[in-house]
Amino acid sequence: MNPTETAAAQMVHKGPSHKRIRLITRVCWTSALLVVAVPFVFPFLWMVSSSLKSAAEIFGAPSLIPDRFLWSNFVEVFNYQPFARHYFNSIYISLSVTGLTLIIASLAGYALARMRFAGAGLIMLFLVSGLMVPEEVTIIPNFFLVRWLGLMDTHAPLILLPTFGSHGVMATFLMRQYFVALPKELEEAGTMDGLSRLGVWWKIALPMSRPALGAVAIITFLFSWNLFLEPLVFLSSLEKFTLPLSLANFTDAYGMPLWHLQLAATTLAVVPVLTIYVLAQRQIIESFALSGVKG
Amino acid sequence: MASAMTDLSTVNNGKGRMLRLSLRRREALTALLFVSPITIGFLVFFFGPLIAVIGYSMLQWNLLTGEATFVGYANYADALRHNPDFWRVLRNSLVFAAGLVPLNMGLALLLALALHRPFRGVVFFRVIFFAPVVTSAVAWAIVWKFLLQGEAGALNEMLALMGIDGPNWLREPNWAMAAVIVTRVIKMVGLNMILYIAALQSIPRDYDSAARLEGASGWQIFRMITWPLLAPATLIISIVTVVGSLKVFDHIYLMTEGGPENGTLVLAFYIYQQAFEFFAIGYASALAVIMFVIAMALTLLQVYFRRKDRA
Amino acid sequence: MRPTMDTQQATTSDPRLPALEFQNVAKSFGAVNVIRGVDLQVREGEFVVFVGPSGCGKSTLLRMISGLEDVTSGTVSIGERVVNDVPPARRGVAMVFQSYALYPHLTVAQNMGFGLKVRKMPAREIESRVADASATLKLDALLDRFPRELSGGQRQRVAIGRAIVGNPRIFLFDEPLSNLDAELRVHMRAEIAQLHERLGNTMIYVTHDQIEAMTLADRIVVLRDGQIEQVGSPQELYLRPDNLFVAQFIGSPRMNVFDIDKLPPGVAAQLGVPEGAVKVGMRPEDLSIDPGGRGMPAVLRMSEYTGGNSLIHLELDGGAPCLIVHHGQTSPPEGTAVHLTLDKGAVHFFDANDTSIRKG
Incomplete structure (x- = not known):
């Protein structure tokens, strides 16, 4: 073949x-x-090309190269709504989710891989139960929980839910899988050298798990970056929006899309990610392969 | 002498046991400390809500007045017996899955077979087919919605150049379903392709070489060696893809908003609509429980098949 | 309270305190008893080798000394201190692991100094100790390399170096040579022996290779199924095994063991079988083909030429298989009827419980 x-x-x-x-x-x-x-490929090309066209030209005869490169669309994006702010929100939320997930998943994954304690099996089973459940199932009670906690219209639920939801569990099992396969003697040498469990985790297990940590970081960042349902449900103030919500929000008074702005904004959101993707394609693709074969 | 020895040893033993218990307990405590963040967080943000949603599903809950009355299984009866929308939605979800899953997996396997061994340009193609996976679903939906517009959409304009009068893709019920399926497949096929590539690369090349020496053709090798060896991967990929198709929300929300005429109204979107647009919390919760049951059944099916496979 | 004969003698003959002592130590993983009541004393400066087939518990025993494995019952003492609940790093022991367990992200120097750094030793002190150890082990030129850049033998030396810098009271070796090729193994074996001579520390060494055990040990502890079968010097174990298991485990090739009632007629009488003996053992190297045609009649079945000598497989009259080490460059062809003779002093008798019967 x-x-x-x-x-x-x-x-x-x-x-x-x-x-x-x-x-x-x-x-x-x-x-x-x-x-x-x-x-x-075509959607990306057309997106970029249309983002440089005027509202009028967008609906004219199709051509990949605009008549006139209208760079002003990219300026208007920032005037229409606080797009830079949205960009920043997405970056810092995704970084927070990634950092938290790395620590929490690798700690729990390490304990589940290496330490003997009562209830380990029960906790595993408990966590596994959430692996395949769509977030739509729990979004309604989470709405009330977040409201009760007074976290409505804040970024806290956008950091907490992905970290502690099924994605966090997936990351935990990914780390566990990796730790299990590491040679045990290295950690025992660390114990003989006087490290505590926390020390062994931090100074030996983590440095040896860079590939797994990298993979978890990549898929977690993208997962958080692309989240849509949660921001849609929890956010209402415009300046709190994340990128996906912002992109969906380039509409006129009647809810019809303002294509030239929407596509310019989408281009601004997508192109940096694609650039990083192309530069680090090998690692990124491998990360997804790793997360998929975990089962 | 003998008694002194015995005394000494019992003292040692007693002391040792006490300390040992504390050492062991310390290890267990450390471990519990390590797993507690994810466990507690999961309990609060997943498991608690999961129990809660079952409770909600038995309430008639007016969000404006805050009044909630217990109605038993009335919300389920409402969905299963009285509300024709529900069966429409379930049928839509089924059609969506039935269209998406074979298309996605078939294309993924084909691409993986073409790209699992190195040749010049293999990386280029892998990067291209995987690119939509890392792209946000919102961006992907926006661009495709733009391309698939009825009159000025790029697709129809190009079809017009060939003399074909394209339909208004997202506004005609049958075309809309096909359009969301195909664009979703293009978005996600790269992931399954990568998983299949990984599975193909884990098959020892010796099998292939041995079969070739015995004179098997490429198709025979695929049918009699490769495909059976891919079975575990196919099983996992299929379950993940089916469950994934069940929870598609943003894609539908942005491309069709469930329309036209509820033609693309799938379960995930229906739950959102009922809960956060119509505030039918009880009813929406019942829907969520039904979704949970479906997802759980699919997962258990996977576990069952894998057990059977191993036995 | 059933201390073995040897440890009892050790305490009476040696006035110094034991460096290490096991008292009725047992270990179980769930329902599986891995160690079942071990008593042992190791003198200061002694080189003791734990040997036995896989699964006999020798590694578990070692790990209980290190503290990596806890003790289910009984006590482990180092010096005067019961260490059952002392964390590994505070026991004054160092371990050389089978896989070397060198941290891949640290250089040789950092690997060797890691334990000292964790124990908050001043950097200068660490440096000088690492320098001393690396000079001893000829690692000076490799200090800035990473483990992946080293050969197997070099890694082994770094692993030993890491143990040396902590100046432990006891060195623990867990099958340290099993990942090396045959030639290097012989070389490193000699280095470890020299190291022991130079440092004089107590060393406990686990191996399944009885040649390693014989060459390195002051005393060998033979283990089976979580129990000590015999403790003694290599010579004692070879010449006076306590039982059939030790007799067959020590010595290569394995000792031949025959049921006495299946020996060729007349042989038993010749051997002077003591009362109660049911089996007789003869080492292959003690047997030879008698040119004069006296001794046990046997038929030659196969011969394996190994260079300096040959291993000859025979069948005694009565069907029992028998192996001998035959010196010289030629051996008789297959099917030849021969007679085997042996040095009478090297015959071992065992009773129905496989326990040795010592004559006289």
């Missing part, structure tokens, strides 16, 4: 002309993949 493999298989039978056949198969495969890639 793989281009080079198919070519190699044919090589055995066809002998001398194998070079040409290999070339043809490769060209066929590559063009097929290119065709499939169109709907994956």
Whole structure:
């Protein structure tokens, strides 16, 4: 099924002309993949191109290159609503969730992987129960809980819910899985060297778990960054909005989208993430692979 | 002499046991301290609410007056017997899942087969197919909504160039469902592709080589070796994808708002609507419990199949 | 209260306090009893090797000294102090791990100094101790390297160095050579022996390799199923095993053991079997083919040439298999009928409980 493999298989039978056949198969495969890639790439291109068009041109004849590059859209985005503030909100909330999750998940994951204590099995079972439950199930009571705690229209629920919800549990099991596979003797050497459990965790287990910590950090950051339902339910003041909420909010008085602004804002939100993604694609993709095979 | 020895040893033993208990207890306490943040947080923000939502589902709750009366299973009866919307919503969720899951997994497997071994350009393609996964669902939905507009949408304008009169994708019930499914597949297929690639790469190449030496064709190798070996991965991926399709919210909210004519009103969105737009807390809670039961059933199914697989 | 013969003798013959003492120590994991009542005293400066088949509890015993494993019942003492509940780092012991357990993110120097740093020793003191230890172990040139940049033998030395810098009362070695190739293993074995000679500390060494045990130990502790089978010097164990298990475990190739009633006719009488004996053991290296045709009749089945000598597999009249070490470059062809003779002093008799019967 793989281009080079198919070519190699044919090589055995066809002998001398194998070079040409290999070339043809490769060209066929590559063009097929290119065709499939169109709907994956085109939306991004069209988004960027339209973000540079005027409201009028957007609805004119389609062209990938704007008649006139209208950079002012990007300025207007910031005038229409406190977009910079929203950007900042998203960054600091996602960083908080990531930091908290790393500490909490690696602490719990370490204890569950390495320490013998009564109730460990029960706690595992308890946590596992939440792994596959959609957040829509608990959003209603959480709404009342947050209101009761007086945290409505604050960022606290946006930090607490992802950290302690099923994503946090997933991160815990990911860390546990990694710790279990680490050589135990290193930590025992640490104990012999006089470290407490906390010391072993911090000075030995964590430094050796950088790949897992990196993976958890990446998927947690993106998870929090893209969260939509929770901000929608808990936030009401405009200046508290996060990016996804902000993007959805570029509408006119009738609720119709202001496309040129919305697309400019979306471009501003997406392009930095995509840039980082392309630069660190290997690590990011591997992180998701790791989180998926945990089961 | 003998008695002195015995005394000494019992003293030692007694002292030792007392201290040992405290040492052991210290280890257990440390461990409990380590797991307590996630456990307590999970209890407060997940497990408590999970119990609460079951309680809510048996209430008739007026959010404005704050009055709540116990109505037993009336909300469930309402959903299952009286409200035609519910079955419509369930059917929509089913159609959504039935469309999304095979399309997503089939495409993911095809892409993984094409991209699981290195060749020139493999990274380029992987990066492209995975890019929508890291993109926010909101941004993705906004851009596609823009592309799929009826009159001025880029897709229809391009179809027009080819002489095809495209429909108003998101405003016609049947097309709208197809559109949200396909755009969601494009958004998420990269994740399953990566999982399949990981699974394919964990299959020892010797199997493939041995089969090739025995003269098996590429298709035979796939059908008789690769596909069976992928079974565990396929199982996990399918469950995760099905449950994932159940909780799709932002995508629908932004692209169609459940419309047209409730044609894309799926369970997750329906819960949100009933709770936070119509303030039917009791009814929405009953819906949430139903969603929980479905998700749990799917998870248990996975556990069951995996057990059976191992046995 | 059933102290073994040897430990009792040790206390009477040696006036100094034991460096290490086990008193009726037991350990269980859940329902599984891993150690079942061990009594042992180790003298200061002694090199003691725990040996036994896998699962015999030798590593658990070592880990109980280190404190990495707690004691279910009984007491472990180091010096005069009962250490059952003393944390590992305060027991005055250091451990060399099977996998070396070098911290991958620290350099050689940092690895060696880590324990001292944790114990808040001044940096200058740490530096000088690391320098001393690395000079002893010829690690000076490697101090700034990371473990991944070292060869197996170098890693092993760093692991030992890490143990030395803490100046422990007792060194614990947990199968330290098992990850090395054969040649390096012989070399490191010699280095550890020299180290013991130079430092003079008490060393407890766990291995499943009886050659390591024989070459290194002042005393060997043979364990089986969580109990001590015999304690003694290598020579004692080889020449006077207490029971069949020790007899077969010590010595390579294994001692031949025959049921006395299945020996070829006349042989039993020749051996002068003591009362109660049901089995007889003869070491392969004590047996030889008698050129004059006297001794136990046997048929040669197979011969394995190993260079300096050959291992010859035979079948005694009556069907019992028998192995001998045959010196010289040639051995008779398969199927040859031969006669085996042995030095009478090296015959071991065992009773129905597999306990040795000592004649005279």
